[in-house]
Amino acid sequence: SSELTQDPAVSVALGQTVRITCQGDHLRTYYASWYQQKPGQAPLLVSHGKNNRPSGIPDRFSGSSSGNTASLTITGAQAEDEADYYCHSRDSSGHHVVFGGGTKLTVL
Amino acid sequence: QVQLQQWGAGLLKPSETLSLTCAVYGGSFSGYYWTWIRQPPGKGLQWIGEVIQTGKATYNASLRSRVNMLVDTSRNQFSLKLDSVTAADTALYYCARGYWMVGPRDRPQYFFDSWGQGTLVTVSS
Numbered sequence: 334s335s336e337l338t339q340d341p342a343v344s345v346a347l348g349q350t351v352r353i354t355c356q357g358d359h360l361r362t363y364y365a366s367w368y369q370q371k372p373g374q375a376p377l378l379v380s381h382g383k384n385n386r387p388s389g390i391p392d393r394f395s396g397s398s399s400g401n402t403a404s405l406t407i408t409g410a411q412a413e414d415e416a417d418y419y420c421h422s423r424d425s426s427g428h429h430v431v432f433g434g435g436t437k438l439t440v441l
Numbered sequence: 442q443v444q445l446q447q448w449g450a451g452l453l454k455p456s457e458t459l460s461l462t463c464a465v466y467g468g469s470f471s472g473y474y475w476t477w478i479r480q481p482p483g484k485g486l487q488w489i490g491e492v493i494q495t496g497k498a499t500y501n502a503s504l505r506s507r508v509n510m511l512v513d514t515s516r517n518q519f520s521l522k523l524d525s526v527t528a529a530d531t532a533l534y535y536c537a538r539g540y541w542m543v544g545p546r547d548r549p550q551y552f553f554d555s556w557g558q559g560t561l562v563t564v565s566s
Contacts, residue, residue, distance in 0.1 A: 362548065362549075363548055363549055363550060363551060364548050364549070364550035366550065366551070366552035366553070368486075368553070375535055375556040375557065375558060375559050376486065376535070376553070376556055377556075378552055378553060378554050381542075381550055381552040381554075382542060382550040382552075383547070383550075385550075387554065398548075419485065419486055421486075421552070421553070422551070423549075423551050427549075428499055429488065429499065429501065429502075430476070430488035430491070430539075430551075431488070432485060432486040432487070432488065433485075434485050435485045435486070
């Protein structure tokens with residue numbers, strides 16, 4: 334079982350906004366980071382910290398955090414955003430890494 | 442732009458040792474946490490462990506008895522060995538670069554900003 338909890342699946346209509354959430358006590362201590370994984374590809378960092386996007390990530394991706402919950406919001410979802418999304422953090426000790434179970438995003 | 446390139450045997454028999462190497466190109470080797478992550482077919486990501494430039498390693502408790510990670514700073518490479526593999530170790534194995542950011546009066550953040558291409562390791566008799 335994962336120490337970070339994500340909904341297994343979420344769907345969004347093309348062009349609409351979707352929020353993917355991640356819950357866990359570790360998130361009170363450390364910010365989450367978010368990864369997009371498309372079939373046959375390695376995960377790709379799309380958001381980290383309070384709301385940081387790596388170079389090349391569209392600004393429709395934004396991260397946020399409140400209490401023990403981190404969120405990844407996609408504003409104006411595109412067909413190419415259909416993928417699995419994983420949240421990630423360190424555990425409360427800081428010595429180990431934990432991943433959420435992943436959320437499969439379907440763009441309708 | 443840092444690139445991670447990994448390689449190793451893709452087909453093993455039960456009880457053999459998994460051995461993978463990851464080379465780091467275009468970036469510093471120091472100041473990062475060099476990490477191995479795996480993904481069983483159709484499942485999520487599992488952290489195996491990490492090693493830093495000094496050779497100090499930290500492992501997932503569930504794998505600790507079978508895992509060894511090493512660094513070769515002269516070649517900017519790090520490696521993973523997993524002993525006594527079984528079918529449950531069948532997975533896509535990724536190397537990744539982990540980085541800490543700690544700001545004043547804010548929560549620390551840790552993230553993987555670069556990943557290898559992945560190596561499918563299948564354990565079958």
